[in-house]
Amino acid sequence: MRKTMKKLLTFGLIISMIGALTACGGSKSGKDEAEVVPETTAEETAVEGTTTDGNLNVHIDVEVASMDPQIATDGTSFEVIAAITDGLYALDADGNPVEAMVDTVEKSEDGLNYTFTLKDAKWSNGTPVTANDFVFAWRRAVDPAVASEYAFIIGIAGIKNADAIAAGEKPLEELGVTAVDEKTLKVELDTPVPFFESLMAFPTFYPVNEEFYKTAGDQYATTPETLLSNGAFVITSYEPATTTITLAKNETYWDAANVKLSGIKYQVIKDSQQAMLAYQNGDLDLVTLSGEQVEQFQADPEFKNIMAGYLWYVSPNQKIAGLENANLRKALALAFDKEAVTANILKDGSIPAYFAVPALLAIGPDGKEYREAAGSNYFTADKAKALEYWETAKAELGVDKLTYTMIVEDTESAINVAQFLQAEIQTTLPGITINIEQMPKKNRVERMQEGDFELGLTRWGPDYADPMTYLDMWTTDSPNNYGFWSNKDYDAIIESCKKGDLALDVEKRWQALIDAEKIVMDDAVILPVYQKGNAIMQRTSVQGVEFHSVAINRYFKNATKN
Template identity: 40%
Template sequence: MKLKWSLLLALGLLLSVFLVACGGGDDASEGTEDSGNKEKTEDSASEGEEASGEQVLNLLNGDTIPTMDASMATDQYAFEFLGATMEGLYRLGEDGKPVEGIANKHEVSDDGKTWTFTLREDAKWSNGDPVTAHDFVYAWQRAVNPDTGSEYGPYMMGGVIKNATAVNGGDKPVEELGVKADGDYTLVVELENPTPYFESLTTFGTFLPLNQKFVEEQGDKYATSTDTLLSNGPFILSDWESTSSSWNLTKNEDYWDAETVSLDKITYEVVKDPQTAVDLYEAGTVDRAGLSSDLVDQYSTHEDYIVNPQTSVFYLKMNQTRNEALANTNIRAAISRAFDKQALVDQILNNGSLVANGLVPANFTPMPESGEDFREVSGDLVTYDLEKAKEYWKKGLEELGTDSVELEFLAGDSETAKQMNEYLANQLQTNLDGLKVTLKQVPFEQRLDLDTNMDYDIQFSGWGPDFLDPYTFLNLWITDGGNNKMGYSNKEYDKLLEEAQTTLATDNPARYQNFLEAEKVLFEDAAIAPVYQKASAQLLRQGVEGIIVNPFGPDYEYKWASVSK
């Protein structure tokens, strides 16, 4: 999921891909979370909640919500609020495990390719319409229909749902997508190949249902404001338009499991500056605040201070099509080794983040047979090494026939992001003779557009997983993949991942061996330069309980949250 890294940083590493894979974040104060654990505190709630008697949680968000259209969402903020207001076949519970959503059970065929979901009959849209299997068929077809222009539809469904790639390529009609309604409350899904992680995949935002009649009635206005949205999840998004800097989530009384939902309202205000967020927290105005590195030292002994490890990884993307120098493997290898990552996580982030020397994060997924952590088995694939960086740089310049290189560094515009960007640019220019780096610092939505159009040289980016499998990270760099916006291509890499999803689909130990080999190929090519694995430091009001921090998908789950008095 694309992560709002500028905010993440500003939040002290909060969230949202850059690209998708899911993991996200929701507020500038909130810039932090933990992986799949509930946040719990004790004592009293905010003054506003006590006075009204309502269950109210007051939060901050690092930016506006780019879209509430599930077919068009690609970033952490969109998936965060889609997750709160919508519900798919399943939703994430504690420890990242799928729990009942609109589906209350499913069966899988012996060959693993046909999944039959039984839907509950008491689920309703916020306009009173029943949620049916037809809503899933329409939504999934819409997501892969080339006329829709969805980025995540073909990315998430291609190679998974039968005929998804052919439909998106215009080679087959949308009706041939492998999803059918057998009556109103039975959904039959055909897969291209057995997919071990498919149940967890159904919790992701791209697979949410849509009410066809409502969507088509709204036309181009769909999902641009509260009035042009429908909900079928625990909350309803209110007081929102696409440019809103504040909005609310209110309890959806028509939600099938409304009795479980304790919170009456969650308020949001866009705040990008960590100091402002902390000031609001100290004043009792908000219940959570993400901490930047300078604030960690000040608040590390505070009774509300917590540090949450995460599964999102950040790295430098190097566009091999826009700048001749970055098409050179030695130049990329030099850049990958020319900045001190340990100093960055210790001094700039200062929030428990870890140095990343590979792509798949630590403590994310174990090897199938030994149970060892994938990251530990794969090892350090690229480390800070100034001597080697200079050697690669010299070779690269000789191959290019030049003694200098100019690169534009696409960057976020928050205060903490600026510190990160300036540090990295300075490290690269100082350590690589003849390199000039020009920073281009822009708002998140603009950066998304520039990335989509591959209009950048180097970009600081991050990915949060969309499901519990190494493939959620490694498939980013498949040739011409939907998220491969940097021109990387390696036939061996593609083959290893294709085998993992096809001929080896039912042999998990063999799949993981292919993943190990693919990750090594990625770094032999110096395709990306890993920087760090996110953690977040924050202040969380005592009395707030039951918030689940997801290891993938929406950053936070509030269905089971409450505020004690």
């Protein structure tokens, strides 16, 4: 039932989608033309000192927020955690689950029991990786005292009693995971989950050595000395919010013979022009482009365009006066031109988002990709209709003017998009003022989690290949329901799709998920903006980097650099 991006759409179809979008009109970004990199190829400007030492130099545009697999919530952190840690499974080049720590697996016919035998593998301090490392980690994830934002995903995996434990209704010891012996892990599910093995590649399910964790205490995962690796690389330099993170090959890794890189150096560069200059100077091997850079370098042989699964949207906090009004939210959702965002600001292969569940995610029981099956487009820009909704909202709220602040992370692309939305909304809806507050991504996420915001430009990447990875977010008690929307009928549909009658009927479940998305969109719970595409430069000397639209965005274990 599950298929990956490569199996969902051909490359030609993706390119045709991108090509169609680049013809769309709209406002230009406010980029200073003086900052634009001269129009030339990367090869013409790369210096002779380009590194060829077997270390891969990678650009990231936000800091790593956490290296704790049960605490991390963002894609950048997940990527680095996955580079130093193996879970039960990893994803292959096509996005399919393959054994990592698993040596053999036995599955019951009813899909409710898995028995894993682990490989003989060691942590970087020489201690063996054991079944208890998984038991300890998974219990941490659902422990109310830990308050992991990803506790919900243990329940999504169907692990017995996960939700009840996370809610404080049952003790940790009743979680459906048992260390039968040092190398045997037994997992019990409440209900069969067809994508269970794929979920096991997600960082929240990664193991943690209990003794080491307790020795590190509150400092766990904050420095190289308080981190252990059982993966392809070990971390050698890291501090929270640092701008450089270095990894070295893990010589004691169980599959070290197949790891060709000497190490990885991540560099946080938020300004895309500075990042491209670093690439041209030979300081980076992989860099993400934005805006005008895409046009400048798209003919370069090192240019690549990759569709990602991230959905960017504005979340209105419905606890803020006015934003509880559905007509106001609809006015905001229709007030801006998404095609102008993707074609004139981002220019990186991103596509307009007329949905809450992105394209390229999953195939249904009918063999159709989810977006093809769902069909409908929601909130195509209609400024006249937006104004009608605004007039209705003003009458209902008894106001003529409203002012809101939109919080946004301090990356170049996010700021440019926010400024465009600000201008479009203020022009389309006279009387509405949008202020913008910039901050590091970690701060923006914390503010939204705490409800300390009015509007937030945010994003969500799929953790697994099923629409539930998005739709579960808007249930009443979800920690990712930043807007505090609540709908009992919606909650009931999602619960039944996870563990009720609908979970046992794949066709009815699929249609119910389509219906649930319609509820979210009809009530303007979120204001979708775009689905992310990535325009990158990758040196021809670098091969084997694996890109995924689900879970871990980039894998470097099989990469080489000549």
